[in-house]
Amino acid sequence: MMSAVPTRLVGLPGSLRKESFSRATLASLRGSLPSRTSLEILSPELPLYNEDEDGNHASLKVRQFRNAVANSAGLIIVTPEYNHGMPGVLKNALDWASRPYGKSVLIDKPVLVISVSPAFTGGVRAHAQVNETLLSIPARLVGGAQVVIGNVTKKVSDGVLDQSFLSFAMQSVNRLIELSRSASALAAIGALQ
Ligand SMILES: Cc1cc2nc3c(=O)[nH]c(=O)nc-3n(C[C@H](O)[C@H](O)[C@H](O)COP(=O)(O)O)c2cc1C
Known part of the structure; x- marks a missing residue:
């Protein structure tokens, strides 16, 4: 059921690369969203996590990142795989988002994870690692078919994801x-009580 309430999503690529397929995938998804739904693509470029630098004096970049996730109805992570795991830059961003313990902006946040790779394996091992990290927080994972995009170099051209994979991911x-709309509606009811 699609509602008339605007839905603000954020996207997080697991790559800093200028021509990143992960970011291109997010941009393609943004172009296919239903009406009254937006997707802001965030950068995972944050300082290395240091517990001494967390808390009220956390850097502006970190606070802006946490606020963007907090003010969203849901998150889409698109990650490549590095050495059979998730890239450090993504793990680092998730570590920042995971704190303060028990008050993380990701707790109960609906999150969809997508992996991409030039290999036919589609980054499936990175996908599993991201899920594991999100479950520890715990965020609310979107289940169902695992969206892994193998042979991505042949599926993205001029920065646009191939229509059949776009439909599958959509x-x-x-x-x-x-899930985001029902979670936001429940939160609004909770706030009224
Ligand atoms: C350090 C490094 C390790 C990589 N390890 C893997 C890997 O284990 N599995 C895989 O499928 N691709 C691996 N790749 C290839 C990446 O999936 C590929 O470079 C991908 O396009 C990066 O994502 P991006 O386009 O979003 O930057 C690796 C690339 C780098 C730079």
């Missing part, structure tokens, strides 16, 4: 939107 994005 089925999960639409589930994320529904």
Whole structure:
């Protein structure tokens, strides 16, 4: 069920590369969203996590990142795989988002994870690691078909994801939107009580 309430999503690529397929995938998804739904693509470029530098004096970049996630209805992570795992830059961003303990902006946040790779394996091992980290927080993972995009170099051209994979990924994005809307509605009811 799609509602008339605007839904603000944020996207997080697991790559800093200028021509990143992960960011291109997020940009393609943004172009296919239903009406009244937006997607802001965040940068994972944050200082290395240091507990001594966390808390009220955390850097402006970190506070802005946490606020962007907090003010969103849901998050889409698109990650490559580095050495059979998630890239350090993504793990670092998730570590910042995971704190303060028990008050993380990701607790109960609906999150869809997508992995991309030039290999046919599609980054499936990085995908599993990201899920594991999100479960520890715990965020609310979108289940169902695992969206892994193998042979991505052949599926993105001029920065746009191939239509058949876009349609496949959009089925999960639409589930994320529904989950985000019901989570936001429940939070609004809770705030009224
Ligand atoms: C350090 C490093 C390790 C990599 N390890 C893997 C890997 O284990 N599995 C894989 O499928 N691709 C691996 N790749 C290839 C990346 O998936 C590929 O460079 C991808 O396009 C990076 O994502 P991006 O386009 O979003 O920057 C690796 C690339 C780098 C730079």
